[in-house]
Amino acid sequence: MRSIIQCPHCGFKAVEDTLATELLADYRCLACAKLLQAAGADPCCIFCSFGTVPCVQSKNKGGKVSRRG
Ligand SMILES: [Zn+2]
Ligand SMILES: [Zn+2]
Incomplete structure (x- = not known):
């Protein structure tokens, strides 16, 4: 995907593969080299x-989530 x-x-705009790439908490822009952080x-x-x-x-978040903890 x-x-x-x-x-x-x-x-x-940069195209990245969500399957090939592990979850990224931050990402460096290829154009301005600034660090994007999940927010x-x-x-x-x-x-x-x-x-x-x-x-x-994130797809697993859909629907009812009944996790204890
Ligand atoms: Zn940028
Ligand atoms: Zn995510």
């Missing part, structure tokens, strides 16, 4: 924060 990560600083209400990874397609693990 390819996700397009758009840099909030310069608007550069927002649900900081999972840079795919969930900046990508057009969230990471694979």
